[in-house]
Amino acid sequence: MLRALLATFVAGYAELWNAADPIAGHVRSLDDPAPGSNARFGALSSLPVAPDDPPKAMEMVRILVEGHEAVARTARAVFPLADKADDQPTADLPTQRLTVHEQAAWMLRSLLEG
Numbered sequence: 001m002l003r004a005l006l007a008t009f010v011a012g013y014a015e016l017w018n019a020a021d022p023i024a025g026h027v028r029s030l031d032d033p034a035p036g037s038n039a040r041f042g043a044l045s046s047l048p049v050a051p052d053d054p055p056k057a058m059e060m061v062r063i064l065v066e067g068h069e070a071v072a073r074t075a076r077a078v079f080p081l082a083d084k085a086d087d088q089p090t091a092d093l094p095t096q097r098l099t100v101h102e103q104a105a106w107m108l109r110s111l112l113e114g
Helices: 002-029 038-044 057-084 088-113
Strands: none
16 A cells, blocks of 8 residues: 555656646746746645645645645636637646546545545
């Protein structure tokens, strides 16, 4: 179980790391400065700040599930805005992210159930 949990964390971290640059590039293509500091990311985030004390493994999984679910909700909220602006590239980005975050949430929930 611990090995599966670690593999899930590593894969999730790599996926998020690789997603950051295309997202920032798209933000820049819309003539908006991409956030580049922890303070700016924190101000824009709808996710709670991580606890100061490292959580136990399964609590960490629960926090990750909640985070992935929140990002999926945010991605869904972008669709009407992109549609109204007739902006297909912007609509495509949350479509890609939605798939990733819904699958990650499902996989992590399965760890909590097992």
